[in-house]
Amino acid sequence: MITSVKEILNKAKEGGYAVGAFNTTNLETTRAIIDAAKELKSPVIIQMTEKTLEYAGGRAIFNLVKNIAEFYAPEIPIGIHLDHGKSLEIVDRCINIGFPSVMYDGSRKIYSDNALITKNVVELCHEKDVCVQGELGSVPYIGEGEMGEIDWDKYMTIPEQAAQFVKETGIDALAVAIGNAHGFFKERAVPDYDRLEAIHKLVDIPLVLHGASDWENDKVQEVISRGICCFNVDTATRLAFVNSLANSFRDQHNLSFDIRKLLGDAQHEVKNTVMKKIGYFGSGGKI
Numbered sequence: 001m002i003t004s005v006k007e008i009l010n011k012a013k014e015g016g017y018a019v020g021a022f023n024t025t026n027l028e029t030t031r032a033i034i035d036a037a038k039e040l041k042s043p044v045i046i047q048m049t050e051k052t053l054e055y056a057g058g059r060a061i062f063n064l065v066k067n068i069a070e071f072y073a074p075e076i077p078i079g080i081h082l083d084h085g086k087s088l089e090i091v092d093r094c095i096n097i098g099f100p101s102v103m104y105d106g107s108r109k110i111y112s113d114n115a116l117i118t119k120n121v122v123e124l125c126h127e128k129d130v131c132v133q134g135e136l137g138s139v140p141y142i143g144e145g146e147m148g149e150i151d152w153d154k155y156m157t158i159p160e161q162a163a164q165f166v167k168e169t170g171i172d173a174l175a176v177a178i179g180n181a182h183g184f185f186k187e188r189a190v191p192d193y194d195r196l197e198a199i200h201k202l203v204d205i206p207l208v209l210h211g212a213s214d215w216e217n218d219k220v221q222e223v224i225s226r227g228i229c230c231f232n233v234d235t236a237t238r239l240a241f242v243n244s245l246a247n248s249f250r251d252q253h254n255l256s257f258d259i260r261k262l263l264g265d266a267q268h269e270v271k272n273t274v275m276k277k278i279g280y281f282g283s284g285g286k287i
Contacts, residue, residue, distance in 0.1 A: 005079035005101035009206035017282035023234035032270035137177030200227030
């Protein structure tokens, strides 16, 4: 069943576990996420980026996720979310499509501009009962900087500024930067757990960690204990999907030209990856 992302996150915050916010781009990935959540009885968030909306068509991919969730998993709390919306225009477009939750990412802007635009996004969204995630600090992507020595202090969320940002904007959830990184960008060797704990003490809304595809057991538990209640996962599921296809084409003796089998195998690998992540996050059985 389609459930408020705010409700899903607040329950995780109160329950001391985290939920996965998994990106989708197509039917197979969507089915894999929902099938994994259904098998493990876990709440889940399915999200899409602007590029996915351009690729698949905004209304098409939104309604695909909504219809599969409602038909195949009516007992599972499933949130639908815009990931990394970069403008007021894309947020407005998603509201009109029917998205119940959006992220406005102004993290590359100076603080005053980020706060002002995020506040405007919140005012627009809350009028329509749409919840908003903001981001403060910067979670780097590959190509944004050199992969050698990095001055992580330039990227990280400042705890006192986070408290001010939440108060000024009225956001429902906050994405933080503690040395985490998107995709294949090399993360800080040890996340700044003390910084996260300080943010958690000052901010009383759900905290979200982006760039969490490769986070496992100990690191996951450390940040959950310090306030993280949602992990964004994209790279791990894309790798599972692409590697499955690559292995299928590599096996020339058993190569199938049945697209349903090729994509079905990829879907199965994505499901296994999502189930593994749900196990780390502790959200299984939390419906």
